[in-house]
Amino acid sequence: GAGVSQTPSNKVTEKGKYVELRCDPISGHTALYWYRQSLGQGPEFLIYFQGTGAADDSGLPNDRFFAVRPEGSVSTLKIQRTERGDSAVYLCASSFGGNQETQYFGPGTRLLVL
Amino acid sequence: GESVGLHLPTLSVQEGDNSIINCAYSNSASDYFIWYKQESGKGPQFIIDIRSNMDKRQGQRVTVLLNKTVKHLSLQIAATQPGDSAVYFCAENNGNNAGNMLTFGGGTRLMVKP
Numbered sequence: 001g002a003g004v005s006q007t008p009s010n011k012v013t014e015k016g017k018y019v020e021l022r023c024d025p026i027s028g029h030t031a032l033y034w035y036r037q038s039l040g041q042g043p044e045f046l047i048y049f050q051g052t053g054a055a056d057d058s059g060l061p062n063d064r065f066f067a068v069r070p071e072g073s074v075s076t077l078k079i080q081r082t083e084r085g086d087s088a089v090y091l092c093a094s095s096f097g098g099n100q101e102t103q104y105f106g107p108g109t110r111l112l113v114l
Numbered sequence: 115g116e117s118v119g120l121h122l123p124t125l126s127v128q129e130g131d132n133s134i135i136n137c138a139y140s141n142s143a144s145d146y147f148i149w150y151k152q153e154s155g156k157g158p159q160f161i162i163d164i165r166s167n168m169d170k171r172q173g174q175r176v177t178v179l180l181n182k183t184v185k186h187l188s189l190q191i192a193a194t195q196p197g198d199s200a201v202y203f204c205a206e207n208n209g210n211n212a213g214n215m216l217t218f219g220g221g222t223r224l225m226v227k228p
Binding site: 004031033035040041042043044045048055056058059091093095099100101102103104105106107108 | 217221
């Protein structure tokens with residue numbers, strides 16, 4: 001079956017611009033996660049949705065970052081006033097809704113802020 | 115393609131040999147552990163997981179060992195193949211964390227020589 005998909009695969013933007021990154025989870029998965037991966041490091045947690053609501057947004061670095069999941073399926077990560085330090089791979093994962101269910105990752109969106 | 119990690123610890127093995135990748139975790143409250151494989155330009159791929167009530171779990175060609183006393187996790191790959199070349203991450207989860215967030219280690223690059 002289809003896995004987690006993310007669009008765009010690559011995004012180049014200028015400092016100060018606004019970007020949106022999209023995640024389409026595996027069908028039937030009620031939990032959705034966003035992580036950020038810098039070069040040479042492991043992924044770092046940003047936010048977790050259970051259905052439409054953000055159950056844990058403790059990993060969002062500041063108020064320039066925001067994510068939504070209005071219908072409990074597709075999610076959009078939004079970054080305002082991008083900074084060069086936001087350059088990274090943004091990974092989305094999804095799982096069934098229970099505790100400690102396996103998280104399946106998408107291919108990521110590579111964001112470069114010039 | 116993009117390199118996942120430029121300065122990661124590297125394990126180089128001959129094709130057909132067994133590989134052992136180690137990981138130390140820091141949170142004694144963690145009770146669920148996962149190994150992911152990440153190839154260049156791709157998202158992390160689930161390999162195997164283990165819960166804290168177990169010391170060992172086997173999959174196809176892979177075995178995960180957990181030593182809670184010293185907070186150490188290892189991944190053993192039998193008869194390593196060129197397709198096993200990738201960066202391997204361990205991840206941990208604290209079951210009391212309602213967010214289901216995973217905390218990833220720094221990763222190890224496995225290089226398989228034909």
